Amino acid sequence: MKNVPTRMCMICRQHFLKPELIRIVKDRDGKIFIDDTKKADGRGAYVCSNPECHARLVKTKALNKSFKTNVDDSVYEALKNSLNN
Template sequence: MKQKKIPQRKCIACQNRDAKRDLIRIVKNKEGEIFVDPTGKANGRGAYICNSAECLEKAIKSKALNRAFKLEIPQQVYEKLTEEMKKYEK
């Protein structure tokens, strides 16, 4: 029996590839809201990040989210993302 493919995504901070379900998806929707998408199915432009505080810090420092979403992200959005990521950290 043929084995099902596991979708791979790349972390925007550390550039490591991993299974889609092991990464956290951050979404920018049409209204410009940026939020963590636990389902991985929300409409909008998505960027994936490892489930670690170090990767989030690296993404903030290197402005990886700014490049992924092609816009300047305010500091309060980064603070909100940091709080939301703490819920999902292993």
């Protein structure tokens, strides 16, 4: 079996292949955004594509805890919208 890199969903704590996850990143300037390239510099957090995980992330504002800062509502809005694609 090939050794494929996986990352953990910050909500359900299960491991997924990177392409199956949405990456949110906090860059060196403290800017927080959804990293569509999955290659941006900075501290990353991952959430899987399970709608329940998204709902919980948005509801509990889990990113605030993960990044130890007050994450702008627009990031949560963008996450909500990313599920509808």
